[in-house]
Amino acid sequence: MSLATHLLCDDCGETVALDRLINLCPDCGGLLEVQYDLAALPPGLPERAAADRGQGMWRWRELLPLPVGAEEITLGEGDSPLLRMSALGAQLGVPKLLVKNDGIMPTGSFKDRGFALAVSVAKNLGATSGFTYSSGNAGASFAAYCARAGLDATVFVESVANETKVATISLYGASVYRLHYDTSTEIFDALDELARAGRYSFVNFVNPIRHEAMKVYAYELCEGLDWQVPDVMVHPVGTGGGLWGAWKGFQELYALGLIDRVPRMVGVQPAVCAPLVEAFENDRPATIRTGDSTATIAQSIAGDDMIHGGRRILRAVRESDGRAVAVTEQGIANAMRQLGANAVGAEPSAAVALAAVESGARDGWISPDETVVAVITGSALKQPGVLRDVASPPHGDVRADAAEWTRIIDREAR
Numbered sequence: 001m002s003l004a005t006h007l008l009c010d011d012c013g014e015t016v017a018l019d020r021l022i023n024l025c026p027d028c029g030g031l032l033e034v035q036y037d038l039a040a041l042p043p044g045l046p047e048r049a050a051a052d053r054g055q056g057m058w059r060w061r062e063l064l065p066l067p068v069g070a071e072e073i074t075l076g077e078g079d080s081p082l083l084r085m086s087a088l089g090a091q092l093g094v095p096k097l098l099v100k101n102d103g104i105m106p107t108g109s110f111k112d113r114g115f116a117l118a119v120s121v122a123k124n125l126g127a128t129s130g131f132t133y134s135s136g137n138a139g140a141s142f143a144a145y146c147a148r149a150g151l152d153a154t155v156f157v158e159s160v161a162n163e164t165k166v167a168t169i170s171l172y173g174a175s176v177y178r179l180h181y182d183t184s185t186e187i188f189d190a191l192d193e194l195a196r197a198g199r200y201s202f203v204n205f206v207n208p209i210r211h212e213a214m215k216v217y218a219y220e221l222c223e224g225l226d227w228q229v230p231d232v233m234v235h236p237v238g239t240g241g242g243l244w245g246a247w248k249g250f251q252e253l254y255a256l257g258l259i260d261r262v263p264r265m266v267g268v269q270p271a272v273c274a275p276l277v278e279a280f281e282n283d284r285p286a287t288i289r290t291g292d293s294t295a296t297i298a299q300s301i302a303g304d305d306m307i308h309g310g311r312r313i314l315r316a317v318r319e320s321d322g323r324a325v326a327v328t329e330q331g332i333a334n335a336m337r338q339l340g341a342n343a344v345g346a347e348p349s350a351a352v353a354l355a356a357v358e359s360g361a362r363d364g365w366i367s368p369d370e371t372v373v374a375v376i377t378g379s380a381l382k383q384p385g386v387l388r389d390v391a392s393p394p395h396g397d398v399r400a401d402a403a404e405w406t407r408i409i410d411r412e413a414r
């Protein structure tokens, strides 16, 4: 069974039943958060879910808001690799560095857990179609899960998204429109207007279900560390659904008595457009519009403002004694190369996590004895143009000639 009980408004405390398709609080327009009756969890269940239920996100079904008997729309999401990065970590001064590689999820990004859950919930409540806006990765994931569920999908994809991202959304059968805008505010206003008009959307946080699936990060991480807690979790931040979901998951495990502390949550953005960092450093309760979202290679998380002022993310980093960190374009490209040289292909928006770890070790907010998890949120293949720019070009051209191959192989092996 699911222990989810109802939705609660962040701003006014209004409660809403989980049995209908709703985006924002009907009273005040605030964000809604799923609540759970954790006390009803059968004893020992999280550990048993880890041990006895095979693989994937749906092992944790009691802690997800999908009712009993409802169909799970799945493509095999969850249980991404948790890799110890001893060599790279030692090089950076963080020997206990781990990478959670969500770049290998079904559509190549961490969006898949969220859409698996949100599309399952929506289909169960009778939805036959849906829409989202996206910088690209969410659109691809949404389109794939809608295709799996038999829902019609419409995706408004940011016009700066590359051709590969746009074509992928289209390949999965969605209707794609290129979205042109001057500021993020225009998008947020349109979303609010549609929500008020009762048009159900799948945009992170406006949709109260998607980020619930990101709690599974916390469960998988603690399970992978034998129910120990990492000291620091570093996550790229666009809307912040991944970081917020993980934070909620850690708090649940704490409330259940399975862990005795929670990690410091660190949100990362590119320095050229870092509204979260600006608000964090200036002690603001919410973000303000700042920076140029077209000036970074980290396109998947580029925005000049955050949905509902990024309030949830600011809360998570502050309450956890974490921080918001900005990284340079050079640092992002360098982090892509470092990850690549250690067998992890990350898109720029994912590599920001490693760039932040490097700055944390250098600036002293990560100490050498701490266990640090950097989340890789998307595959290097998501941005082929940047990948080509960042990686070394081929060393030369060659014909099928055994003697020449031998000379090259011997030379390269030295």
Ligand SMILES: [Zn+2]
Residues within 6 Å of the ligand: 009, 010, 011, 012, 013, 014, 025, 026, 027, 028, 029, 030
């Ligand atoms: Zn409200």
